[in-house]
Amino acid sequence: MLHPSPTYPRLPEAKRSESKQLRATPLHPRLGQRPLARKVKAILRPPIKAIYYLVTLIRSHKWLSLGVVVIFLATATVTNYALTGEWPLGIAKDQFNFHINGGSGGGDKVKDWLYALRDGDVATLRMLQSTLQMAQPPDPAELVSQYSEKQTNLVWQNIRVIGVYQQSDTTVDSVVSVSLGARGPGGGTSGFMLWHFTTLPQNGGLLLYIHLVSFRNALR
Template identity: 50%
Template sequence: MISPSPTQQQPDRDVKPEPKKVKSTPTRKRTGQTPLALFIKAIFRPLFKGIYYLLRAIQTHKLVTLCVIVLLLGSIVATNYFSTGQLPLGVGNDPFNFHVHGKNGGGDTVKNWLYALRDGDSATMSLIDKAISQPPNPDQLISQFSQTKAHLTWKSINVTGVYPEADTTIDSFVEVDLSATGPGGNVSGIMIWHFVTITQTSELLLNVNLVDFRAPLR
């Protein structure tokens, strides 16, 4: 005997499957959003804004900006000149202006003596040496070191040092680069002089001596 098959229950169509839960991974902060980056932005943002608005103002008011720059440069030049007696970039700079106590410091006397020696002017050297207790013989120095008698070429004169002393005297050192023409070609030399000057009512040369006279090291 064949028994009838049991009736199958139909699935409930009204029951919906539960949706799958998708776990979201936390997004990583960008570099510009980190606390350190925000701190740096807070510091530099006002500076950059100020530069930006300054450039905008310069573009808008070009004439005013030019006048401000000229006045600023003029004040810098004037301050430098009145404090040191020199113009910027060495313009009008006199190496024989020793700038001691706001005065020349005897630099002109040193310069006149050296140029007289170079040109073989013994009379000028004797007049400048009047304050020296035992002055050197001008004619002897001229025969040894002048361009006219010793046939030397004075290439350059450089003040290497100026030292004010407590007794109001001023020690200065001057280097002279020399050259001469020999049978085998040009010969170079270095001459260093030491001067002692004083500036009271007038500039006086108190002492002068030759420190060194030699050929430069090769």
């Protein structure tokens, strides 16, 4: 007689270790590889290379580079003097050059008139005032007797152009301040004169109007 084989309880199968799924980590571009960085580098690369090659050229050709620099500075200086009549750093600067249409704008006539008044030169004042358009031009002899160093105790200490303006009719208005000192037995005093001139730039500059705006003592 056959007996069935005994049955044993089935043991649970060991769970297979689940394979871990690795997440793909996105690769971020480096800072220098980003589109904006590439554009910036593309813009800056040519000038940086140019500076590098220029420095290399200067180091290998020192005398040639020095000559080029000297020629450049000389050309710039001559051009500036031709256009403005001034040297670099204000050397030989003429404040009476009003720089109107490439000329002095009549500033030379203003300067000549003021210096003639200071020196008491009546003849020069009359000649310069021959172009005035005023109904009653100032009398040169009277001006000399009141404001010149020659016939008064006044000392002209400083002459300064404080304003220049070209009008729409091409005339030029300028205002000049004169600092004065006075000698006297009671001690020295000081004061100021303020003159207004109207000039015409054409024909080398012509005086049209002259007005004494102010003549006063300095505040103490």
